[in-house]
Amino acid sequence: MSDASPRGLELLTFRVAEQEYSLDIMSVREIRGWTRTTPMPHAPDYMRGVINLRGTVLPVMDLARRLNLPSQETNDRNVIIVVKMNGTLTGLLVDAVSDIVAMSEEDLQPPPDIASDPQMSVVRALTVIDDRMIRVLDLGAVVPRTTDEVA
Amino acid sequence: MTDHNDPMAEIKASFFIECEELLESLQDGLQEMDEGSEDPETINVVFRAVHSIKGGAGAFGLEELVRFAHRYETVLDEVRAHRLDADSEAHKLFFAAADHLSDLVRASRDDLPMPVAESDRLLTSLEALLGDLPDEEVRPEDFEPLGVTLSLDLPDLSDMEAADGTGETDHDAPAEAAGDGWIIRFKPEAELFDTGNEPQMLIRNLCALGEATVTCDLSDLPSLDRLAPETPYLCWTISLSTTSDEGELREVFEFVDGLCELSIRRAGAAPLEAAGQARTLEIAPPPATPAAVPAPEAAPPQSAPALTDAAPPPVEDGADTPARKSKETGAKSVVRVDLERIERLVNLVGELVINQAMLSQSLGEAGLSPHSDAMNGLEEFQRLTRDIQDSVMMIRAQPVKSLFQRMSRIVRESSAAVRKDVRLVTEGESTEVDKTVIERLADPLTHMIRNSVDHGLESPDSRRAAGKPPQGTVRLTAAHRSGRVVIEVSDDGGGIDRKKVHQVAISKGLVPPDLPLSDNEIDNLLFLPGFSTASQVSSLSGRGVGMDVVKTSIQSLGGRISIQSERGRGTTFSISLPLTLAVLDGMVVNVAGETLVLPLNVVVETLSLGPDDVQMLRPGAHVVRVRGGFVPLYDLGVMLGYRPARDTHQGAIVLLISLDDGNRAALVIDAIQDQRQVVIKGLDDSFYRAPGIAAATILGDGQIALILDPADIIAAEGPLRGAELALTQGV
Numbered sequence: 001m002s003d004a005s006p007r008g009l010e011l012l013t014f015r016v017a018e019q020e021y022s023l024d025i026m027s028v029r030e031i032r033g034w035t036r037t038t039p040m041p042h043a044p045d046y047m048r049g050v051i052n053l054r055g056t057v058l059p060v061m062d063l064a065r066r067l068n069l070p071s072q073e074t075n076d077r078n079v080i081i082v083v084k085m086n087g088t089l090t091g092l093l094v095d096a097v098s099d100i101v102a103m104s105e106e107d108l109q110p111p112p113d114i115a116s117d118p119q120m121s122v123v124r125a126l127t128v129i130d131d132r133m134i135r136v137l138d139l140g141a142v143v144p145r146t147t148d149e150v151a
Numbered sequence: 152m153t154d155h156n157d158p159m160a161e162i163k164a165s166f167f168i169e170c171e172e173l174l175e176s177l178q179d180g181l182q183e184m185d186e187g188s189e190d191p192e193t194i195n196v197v198f199r200a201v202h203s204i205k206g207g208a209g210a211f212g213l214e215e216l217v218r219f220a221h222r223y224e225t226v227l228d229e230v231r232a233h234r235l236d237a238d239s240e241a242h243k244l245f246f247a248a249a250d251h252l253s254d255l256v257r258a259s260r261d262d263l264p265m266p267v268a269e270s271d272r273l274l275t276s277l278e279a280l281l282g283d284l285p286d287e288e289v290r291p292e293d294f295e296p297l298g299v300t301l302s303l304d305l306p307d308l309s310d311m312e313a314a315d316g317t318g319e320t321d322h323d324a325p326a327e328a329a330g331d332g333w334i335i336r337f338k339p340e341a342e343l344f345d346t347g348n349e350p351q352m353l354i355r356n357l358c359a360l361g362e363a364t365v366t367c368d369l370s371d372l373p374s375l376d377r378l379a380p381e382t383p384y385l386c387w388t389i390s391l392s393t394t395s396d397e398g399e400l401r402e403v404f405e406f407v408d409g410l411c412e413l414s415i416r417r418a419g420a421a422p423l424e425a426a427g428q429a430r431t432l433e434i435a436p437p438p439a440t441p442a443a444v445p446a447p448e449a450a451p452p453q454s455a456p457a458l459t460d461a462a463p464p465p466v467e468d469g470a471d472t473p474a475r476k477s478k479e480t481g482a483k484s485v486v487r488v489d490l491e492r493i494e495r496l497v498n499l500v501g502e503l504v505i506n507q508a509m510l511s512q513s514l515g516e517a518g519l520s521p522h523s524d525a526m527n528g529l530e531e532f533q534r535l536t537r538d539i540q541d542s543v544m545m546i547r548a549q550p551v552k553s554l555f556q557r558m559s560r561i562v563r564e565s566s567a568a569v570r571k572d573v574r575l576v577t578e579g580e581s582t583e584v585d586k587t588v589i590e591r592l593a594d595p596l597t598h599m600i601r602n603s604v605d606h607g608l609e610s611p612d613s614r615r616a617a618g619k620p621p622q623g624t625v626r627l628t629a630a631h632r633s634g635r636v637v638i639e640v641s642d643d644g645g646g647i648d649r650k651k652v653h654q655v656a657i658s659k660g661l662v663p664p665d666l667p668l669s670d671n672e673i674d675n676l677l678f679l680p681g682f683s684t685a686s687q688v689s690s691l692s693g694r695g696v697g698m699d700v701v702k703t704s705i706q707s708l709g710g711r712i713s714i715q716s717e718r719g720r721g722t723t724f725s726i727s728l729p730l731t732l733a734v735l736d737g738m739v740v741n742v743a744g745e746t747l748v749l750p751l752n753v754v755v756e757t758l759s760l761g762p763d764d765v766q767m768l769r770p771g772a773h774v775v776r777v778r779g780g781f782v783p784l785y786d787l788g789v790m791l792g793y794r795p796a797r798d799t800h801q802g803a804i805v806l807l808i809s810l811d812d813g814n815r816a817a818l819v820i821d822a823i824q825d826q827r828q829v830v831i832k833g834l835d836d837s838f839y840r841a842p843g844i845a846a847a848t849i850l851g852d853g854q855i856a857l858i859l860d861p862a863d864i865i866a867a868e869g870p871l872r873g874a875e876l877a878l879t880q881g882v
Contacts, residue, residue, distance in 0.1 A: 041790075
């Protein structure tokens with residue numbers, strides 16, 4: 001994913017709480033429609049619960065909550081982006097998927113250094129598509145590593 | 152091992168597998184000896200195990216392993232020959248040496264640096280046992296691994312024809328060598344070939360010692376139609392003129408010791424009984440043409456049919472020696488299967504069970520009569536599924552013996568470290584448990600055993616003062632009990648000093664000082680994180696790993712641990728584990744709109760609450776009256792954070808569950824859906840592990856339901872509340 005070759009990269013863009021975000025498409029495994037999650041007791045509030053992904057148990061994270069954005073009411077248009085991080089699969093609940101765009105690394109700008117903004121730590125870079133600012137998420141920072149966050 | 156096409160690497164790998172088996176029988180044998188077995192076969196087994204390891208190691212040039220095994224074996228041989236009377240101290244040393252041998256095997260296998268210093272230390276103590284016994288054996292240093300070149304070239308068939316049994320060259324008694332000659336008579340037995348040894352090698356090695364004339368006695372050889380291909384008929388007489396002494400000659404045959412008739416005597420000492428009219432065959436003395444030594448008839452069966460016209464068929468060369476030796480140990484036919492294939496099968500069966508659940512759900516919803524063909528068929532299908540599943544699980548099951556043997560090593564090492572005399576008694580070694588469980592049990596069990604040795608047992612002096620035998624006993628038992636495996640570690644030590652435990656817990660701020668605790672609860676304080684009673688931190692414990700870690704790892708296996716202790720009599724830790732990690736008989740219940748699964752075996756009873764059944768102990772703490780007793784009441788919906796506490800539980804359904812410590816608890820749920828088998832889907836470590844959530848499963852409708860561990864969920868409520876209630880219960 002830190003592939004700095006001139007081929008550039010492709011980003012999957014999606015909306016979360018009226019904001020536009022994107023992820024490197026290489027880390028995306030699949031996109032699924034919304035299904036009811038089974039809540040996990042005592043999990044952090046941004047964990048929506050678990051779903052059945054073809055026989056395995058997939059934890060699903062509410063990306064809006066994770067990014068401290070106002071959580072939206074879930075509806076049938078919501079989708080779950082299944083990403084692979086450090087060998088494990090996680091589902092990210094987003095409002096809707098918008099597009100796949102190709103660009104090169106030069107089109108990405110580092111985010112402004114606003115240390116006090118906790119949300120910025122999960123944003124790897126910024127880019128502009130059709131005059132709209134798109135945040136490129138740092139998946140490693142979004143998906144918690146292991147059991148650190150157990151209550 | 153880099154090149155997987157390398158046949159040597161494969162042979163070597165099977166040598167190491169075989170070593171594991173040999174080490175196991177070595178342990179068994181030593182254990183029997185230590186228990187006072189007088190059976191001469193026991194020491195033979197022990198000796199042969201070490202010996203076979205040495206033999207294989209020699210073939211692969213594993214020098215350090217050979218060096219240690221050889222000298223170890225030399226000492227064992229003295230015991231075998233009744234020249235050395237091994238006492239319990241010696242047995243301890245033998246055990247230590249066996250442990251070290253297994254270390255060496257592992258180090259050789261994984262190409263790790265050899266613990267040479269430890270070898271030397273042990274060897275010195277081992278050889279000190281010999282003291283100044285008349286040393287008839289060769290000096291251990293003299294041993295050099297026989298460079299068994301594992302060539303695959305078969306002896307030339309044209310030479311074989313000479314051994315046709317027609318007797319080309321008639322001889323009278325074998326030529327007697329003059330001077331300091333030796334007459335060696337060597338008659339292999341079938342077992343020699345079964346274990347992959349090769350007379351040609353032995354004779355060649357013998358011939359290398361000096362000038363030799365080898366004659367082969369063919370007198371026993373039947374005609375071809377009566378020839379049994381696996382029966383050896385040949386006997387060799389070698390007259391050797393050499394400067395070597397008898398010990399060196401015997402050393403040539405040491406790998407086939409007990410597998411052949413062997414007599415070695417001075418030339419001209421006594422007449423050779425088997426001489427007579429033997430039809431013999433003279434062989435040119437090696438090393439000129441070693442391949443000319445005729446191969447014996449006892450060819451492995453697979454080569455026999457193809458060579459019927461060239462009887463006796465040539466024996467295969469010793470290339471597969473190590474692999475074949477393992478057949479000594481048992482006649483049970485076993486298949487080694489890649490674990491991955493079994494995993495795949497287990498997963499498929501898991502899918503099958505889910506599928507079956509979906510099918511029964513949809514058939515049930517279709518409103519079919521329970522006596523219809525479809526429903527009958529479904530019932531049959533369920534039974535078959537269960538049978539298949541049981542069989543598949545049985546494939547994964549392994550006896551706990553290997554685990555217990557590792558523990559006996561832990562006992563030896565830890566008792567030596569704290570200078571206590573400890574005997575380990577094991578029971579139920581053949582109890583079978585899922586392989587994964589066995590693997591993941593090793594660490595917690597190690598810790599518990601260490602604990603028993605270090606904290607459980609008193610020092611020999613205080614044992615004597617208490618009127619106990621100075622030798623402490625640690626028992627390790629395994630048994631199947633109502634669908635679970637129960638493993639117990641018990642010691643006959645002083646028991647838990649509850650006063651001290653309580654004080655420590657208070658001083659560490661784990662419990663408030665004024666709270667009265669029951670004995671049971673005090674015992675369970677040991678499992679709290681940050682608890683350690685050792686007043687002195689010994690080298691053994693006090694590694695910062697406490698019983699809480701043990702408890703966590705047992706729980707992650709779906710197991711539970713409990714303590715029983717009696718002051719002055721000892722302490723018993725019981726681990727109760729599920730037989731398998733793959734399926735569970737569960738009760739499917741509804742709580743606050745969520746579907747949950749509880750292990751069926753903990754549910755004792757189900758109740759429906761009436762208006763007067765629930766009493767308040769204090770705000771937030773209720774008990775339910777069950778046949779005169781009071782049982783603490785827990786609302787699952789509240790504990791799992793699904794809903795706020797309710798004012799009344801009237802009309803609710805309650806599951807009465809039994810806890811391992813003998814107490815009971817009542818869980819409030821909304822409704823019972825079903826009892827069925829569910830497939831356990833593990834929540835891996837990257838998950839948010841909530842207390843009380845053991846795993847998850849997939850229901851017939853594709854939804855995920857969480858599997859609860861009721862004991863854990865109640866423990867998570869905190870010991871204090873439990874304490875209060877336990878007091879009420881005692882009323």
